[in-house]
Amino acid sequence: MLKDAIDLSTVRRVLVVKLRHHGDVLLSSPVLSVLKTHAPHAEIDALVYHDTRDMLSGHPALSQLFTIDRNWKRLGLRGQLAAEWQLLSGLRARQYDLIVHLTNHKRGAWLSRLLRPRWAVAPGGSFGKFFTNSFSHRYPVIGGNRRHTVETHLDALRRLGIYPAADERRLRLVAGEAAEQSVRQKLAAQGVSAPYLVIHPTSRWLFKTWPAARMAALIEQLRAQGETVVLSAAPDPAELAMLADITDRLSQPVASLAGQLSLKELAALIDSAQAFIGMDSVPMHIAAAMQTPCVALFGPSGDIEWGPWQVPHRLLRAELPCRPCGKDGCGGGKRSECLELIGETQVLAAFNSLMTEVGA
Structure with missing residues (x-):
């Protein structure tokens, strides 16, 4: 038995x-669900x-969502300090009993010290004495493409x-309903009706x-x-250039909503699709x-760490x-x-096999 x-x-x-x-944030969403299931009386x-923020907003287990704007640094020293103080005051008012810190970001260590929860857990590793001594519990992180990121989060x-x-x-x-309605209108404007499949050919890392x-x-x-086929892509110029x-x-042209969707709208688009390729x-x-x-x-990234989680899928990689x-x-x-070694005929065969499996 675990003694602590x-x-x-x-x-x-x-x-x-x-x-x-x-x-990474979306892959932490099961942590909220598990906490609420095992402690239904608690506010998460x-x-x-x-x-x-859109990765977690609306999550049924979530009570309040706090955010840090990376643009605060553009406010000048006084503006940034005011924003930071407002955040800290909001967090202090919640009087947390437990902090679950899912990275080695030093802000988590500072928050553990400033908010003074009864318990705080963070990843293990050599991050210095300040980090180490800021938490009551540390969990080991198994790297090297040997454990899915969701499971690593849940190890906390x-x-x-x-x-x-x-x-x-x-x-x-x-x-959300607003995103779903918006996507229905955008698809109708391009004459697209179900069934359709979404292809998102791009990534922020080209x-x-x-x-x-x-x-x-x-x-x-x-x-x-x-x-x-419905194409999607982020509004980033490099991604739109690749779409072009x-x-x-x-x-012949195909339907495209590239650069036209919020993250919530992209989720609604994919939710109504028969399949996704990306x-x-x-x-x-x-x-x-x-x-x-x-x-x-998958190319250079680890498919065990980052592969599709708990969904029917086909994963292609060169051995x-x-x-x-x-x-x-x-x-x-x-x-x-x-x-580049993955051929289009392999992807087509994988898609057809997947559709047979799910009965589409």
Whole structure:
């Protein structure tokens, strides 16, 4: 038995801290669900970066969502200090009994010291005495592409004596009625009706993307077998340029909502799709959260750590001894051979196999 397990019956409020990118935040959503299931009387709050808030807003287990705006530094010293003080005051007013810190960000250590919860848990590792001494519990992190990130997050709870059942570990993302209505209107304007599949060919890290020529060839093959394709992409200029490269290669245009969707709208679009095809990226994790079957292409990133979570899927990767290397392309050259070696016929076969499995 765990000798220093916490007494959940005495926990009134919990703060979950996840200061990372969008996908990382979404993959922390089961932590909220498990805490609420095992301590239904407790209020569960979260602290994330402001631009990632849509990954958790509306989560049924969430009481309050606090955010840190990375643009505070543009306010000048006085403005930034005022924003930080307002945040700290809001957090102090909640009087947390437990802080669950899911990264090695030093802000979590400062919050543990300033908010003085009874318990605080954070990742293990050599992050210095200040970090180490700021927490009552530390959990080991198994790296090297050997454990899914969701399970690593949940290890924070296991370290406290909270053991989640398999059906408690699903990702949760709430699109909301406004986003769903907006997407229905945008699809109708382009003459798209169900069934359709979403292809998101891009990533904020372009070395994790498939060559435009291969993606265009796949779209042509999908369309030839009668599939309705809807393209999506972030409004980032580099991603839109890649979309333009793909669509310029097509014999006929396809529906595209690239650069037109909020994160909530993207979730609504994927939620109503029969399937999703894309890279290791936030939209792939959104597909898993919405339980939309997905085909995911992986290159330099670790598929065990970051693969589609608890959703019917097909994962494609080239079996090279050097992957997953985590590098920005082979030799730092921004092109990943392990992605370029995946052929469009492989992806098409994977899609068709997945559709047969789910009965679509």
